[in-house]
Amino acid sequence: EEMEVWKEFEKSKVYMADMESGLHYLFRVELASHETLEGEELKTFKDFVTVVAKLFPGRQSVVKLLETLLEWLVSLPLERIPYDAILDLVNNKMRISGMFLSEQLQWVGCQGSRPELRGYPCSLWTLFHTLTVQAALRPDALANTGLEEDPLAVLQTMRRYIGTFFGCRECGQHFEAMAKESLQQVKSLDEAVLWLWRKHNQVNSRLAGALSEDPRFPKAQWPTPDLCPTCHEEQEGLHVWNEEKVLAFLKQHYSTGNISPKYTS
Numbered sequence: 001e002e003m004e005v006w007k008e009f010e011k012s013k014v015y016m017a018d019m020e021s022g023l024h025y026l027f028r029v030e031l032a033s034h035e036t037l038e039g040e041e042l043k044t045f046k047d048f049v050t051v052v053a054k055l056f057p058g059r060q061s062v063v064k065l066l067e068t069l070l071e072w073l074v075s076l077p078l079e080r081i082p083y084d085a086i087l088d089l090v091n092n093k094m095r096i097s098g099m100f101l102s103e104q105l106q107w108v109g110c111q112g113s114r115p116e117l118r119g120y121p122c123s124l125w126t127l128f129h130t131l132t133v134q135a136a137l138r139p140d141a142l143a144n145t146g147l148e149e150d151p152l153a154v155l156q157t158m159r160r161y162i163g164t165f166f167g168c169r170e171c172g173q174h175f176e177a178m179a180k181e182s183l184q185q186v187k188s189l190d191e192a193v194l195w196l197w198r199k200h201n202q203v204n205s206r207l208a209g210a211l212s213e214d215p216r217f218p219k220a221q222w223p224t225p226d227l228c229p230t231c232h233e234e235q236e237g238l239h240v241w242n243e244e245k246v247l248a249f250l251k252q253h254y255s256t257g258n259i260s261p262k263y264t265s
């Protein structure tokens, strides 16, 4: 096994390298176990590509690739699409200039102290928090896609992606149970941002101390007081979140200006 050099990073930043590595893994590894996409799977994949193509605040080369993939999926009236055709496009065999998705896994904020820890699942959370925040910051971004005017568009797409394609089936079942229970209460783009934050914290508390936990990154309620002191308050001796401050923090943390290009190749 290759010796990995630890990459210095800041907890207060989001790293583009994590999200690009996540997309690389998603398109070239996770999806590869589905030989053809059809029916509900194809619809789920199309909606996922729509949401990332429109909302991912990525580098131009990556956004161009996602937009080209979307145009291709929308223009082909096919009922089934072989995975190999998607892979060809993602690998840029069509030679459309300026499109590129790195074939490297370069975990930064998502690096683990052992190769089997963190990485891809961490990058998926990062990606979807970023997408819910981008949707709230740019409410017109999904215009003319069929997903506009639905404050739940990103979360429903995430829910279906996780339930259909995410390699961790148990995770998919847990996430589906949480969605079934409370997703219908979400009525605005801001509430969608907060819903995903709250559910991620529920997962963090369920997984604290589990074997899958990286000892170097113990599961904690997030954002911790060092990241956002004003998010935390006390009422009658008990900890409470100031959700207004949490929302503002999430919108800053997952905004374009806080995404570092460090370690992107």
Ligand code: FAD
Binding pocket: 109, 110, 117, 118, 119, 121, 122, 123, 124, 125, 126, 129, 162, 168, 170, 171, 172, 174, 175, 196, 197, 198, 199, 200, 201, 203, 204, 207, 212, 213, 214, 217, 222, 223
């Ligand atoms: P992660 O939990 O992956 O978080 C990544 C980063 O997001 C953190 O470093 C932090 O910067 C930020 N963050 C943390 N909490 C929040 C928050 N509340 N809001 C916004 N940002 C936050 N594993 C299981 O073993 N069982 C499961 O049932 C399970 N379900 C999952 C469901 C989904 C949808 C996903 C994407 C993953 C699931 N996982 C599950 C994996 C697990 O949640 C972690 O991703 C994995 O253990 C790696 O943890 P991590 O330390 O990298 O931090």
